Amino acid sequence: LDDDFSTVDLSIALVHYPVLNKNGETIASAVTNLDLHDLARSAKTYGVKTFYVATPLVDQQQLARKIIGHWTEGYGKTYNPDRRDALELIKVVDYVADAVDDVCNRCSQVPETVVTSARKTDRSIGFERFRGILRDGKPYLLLFGTAWGISEEMIRQADWFLEPIYGTTAYNHLSVRAASAIILDRLLGRKNGG
Ligand code: SAM
Numbered sequence: 001l002d003d004d005f006s007t008v009d010l011s012i013a014l015v016h017y018p019v020l021n022k023n024g025e026t027i028a029s030a031v032t033n034l035d036l037h038d039l040a041r042s043a044k045t046y047g048v049k050t051f052y053v054a055t056p057l058v059d060q061q062q063l064a065r066k067i068i069g070h071w072t073e074g075y076g077k078t079y080n081p082d083r084r085d086a087l088e089l090i091k092v093v094d095y096v097a098d099a100v101d102d103v104c105n106r107c108s109q110v111p112e113t114v115v116t117s118a119r120k121t122d123r124s125i126g127f128e129r130f131r132g133i134l135r136d137g138k139p140y141l142l143l144f145g146t147a148w149g150i151s152e153e154m155i156r157q158a159d160w161f162l163e164p165i166y167g168t169t170a171y172n173h174l175s176v177r178a179a180s181a182i183i184l185d186r187l188l189g190r191k192n193g194g
Contacts, residue, residue, distance in 0.1 A: 003190050005047065009107060009139040010188070012048050012180065013099045014039055016055035018151035029147040031060045036067055038177040039144070040086035046184040049106070051089045052099035052141075064092045096143065096154065103139050111139035112159040116183055117149060118172050124163040127186040134187055142183070144176050 014035060017028035031053065043051040053064050070076045071087045093099050096113070103111040114130070125133075134140060143150060143158065155161065165182050166172050174182070 013052040020148040044086040111141040114160040115158040
């Protein structure tokens, strides 16, 4: 029964604004090709409904659309269908609020937002507990950061805060590509084989 995810409605957002820079200032970061491909494939593998790429920068939106378009239209579409199927999950939006609205339009329910971070807070909820909560039939939107992570203000506004992933050393600063794959597997990975 632990492997029944029929009631799960999970979307993810890769946040490019508001994120922090090295000096702790709020900035808009650049979109990277690698993030789009890797997160899209993980999203497709784990049944994520939509992968939102949130950036208000018009040139970055154009870049994201160019990457997606290359593999979902024309030659790229037939050259690599696996890649196409994953990239088709992406929607480019200005802000996380637009992703929330889009989920709301799809399922007539406001999604609860869930922040991921390498830092623990007194609000952090464990993966195992959240794995259960995710099945309550409500839509959820999981937020991943870029640059030096999601801004404090956005973290405060989120409904949930997931505990960090810890390895076996004090170092836990994973790439967003690795962190998202691990988190999706902890929340949605089958425990009893295929
Ligand atoms: N420039 C970096 C890159 O190339 O991936 C971006 C770093 S960004 C701060 C990494 C994001 O991955 C975080 O905002 C968070 O969403 C997630 N992340 C990284 N390490 C994590 C950890 N130990 N536990 C949970 N999430 C983590």
